[in-house]
Amino acid sequence: MIDHVHDLNAVREATDRLLSAVGTLDNAAVAGPSRLPGWSRGHVLAHLARNADALVNVLEGRPMYTSAEARDADIERDAARPASAHLADLRESAARFQRAADAPADWGRTVALRNGVTDLAARVPFRRLIEVELHHVDLGIGYAPADLPAEFTAREIAFLADRFSGHPDVPALRLEATDGGAWRTGRTEGEPLAVTGTAAALMCWLAGRRDGTTPAPEAGGAPLPVLPPL
Template identity: 65%
Template sequence: MIDHERDLAHVREATEKLLTAAASLDNAAAAEPSRLPGWTRGHVLAHVARNADALVNVLRGLPMYPDATTRDADIERDSGRPVDVHLADLRESADRFLAVGAEPADWSRTVELRNGVTDSASRIPFRRWVEVDLHHVDLGVGYELEDLPEEFTTREIAFLAERFSGLENVPATVVRSTDGGTWTTGGASGGVTVTGPAPDLLGWLAGRRDGSALKAEGGPLPELPAL
């Protein structure tokens, strides 16, 4: 059962960790490349802030972003700011999200995200937790997939496995963690089993690692579509 209040607490904790990490950067370090192709660390920080406001929109029944062009332009606009401005924006946007999350609401209602995707409002706090913690890793400042909480890793593997289920361009795949846990994904044909440590499985599913640390049986390691 999804516990949105527990997830909001995780969001708060993850945000504090991200703010501490970002505060260790100087302006030159913020302008250096992140682990995401084409994005500096400043782009990552700007995206995390703008995502908080976008999820506030979602919870209020508004469009997540006006459109894809505006979303990308806002991130580009904010990417080159001094670190102190990034920190203030991260804090203020996070507070806005948590404030809306604390309001009385029907958490069982359906909300709309980008590209017509719908979900339960109760899952939005976890989606925010993913944005904060996974992009913390993307900064490349010493916080790794292995440092993510076990609950986070297990739940995000399950979410991504569900996301790729039914895709005919992904073979039917069993995803098995050596740390415990088994999931299925992909289409109806094929029959590949991918095994490895949970952080490496998450990295592969989330497009953060190439899967070289994983073992594939019954076929090659499936190529996954971009998120």
């Protein structure tokens, strides 16, 4: 069962961690490369702020973004700002999201996201939590996958496993976390390939991330399957 109130509290806590970390960055650090290919830390921060506003749009019944081109242009426009401007924008956009999410609403309704994706309104706070937590890691400023709350990591694995479930380009997989937890994903036919690693390693692999601090999971000597982009 989705508990949007619980998830909104988790978003507040994760946002506070992010704001504290970003508050230590200077202009040179913001302009430096993130762990996402082709993106500076400024790109990541701009995306986080605009994502908060986009999810306000979702909650209030408007299109998430006016277009994919406008989304990308907004990120490029804002990426080169000084650190102080990024911090202020992150704080203000996060507050706008919290106000929209705190408003009385039917949390069982279906909302529209990007690219024709729909979901329950109650899952929007968790989607925002994913953005805040994973992109905090992507900044490359000392917050690693192993630092993520264990509850979040397990839920993100389950969320991503569900995304890949039945995908024709993903073989049948059994994901086994050495620190607890097991999931199934991929095609439904055939003997599943066991992929093992820490929960953090499994999550990074499913999310298409390599941060240099988390060993890749293993597939029992077989090549680790290449997953399609999310």
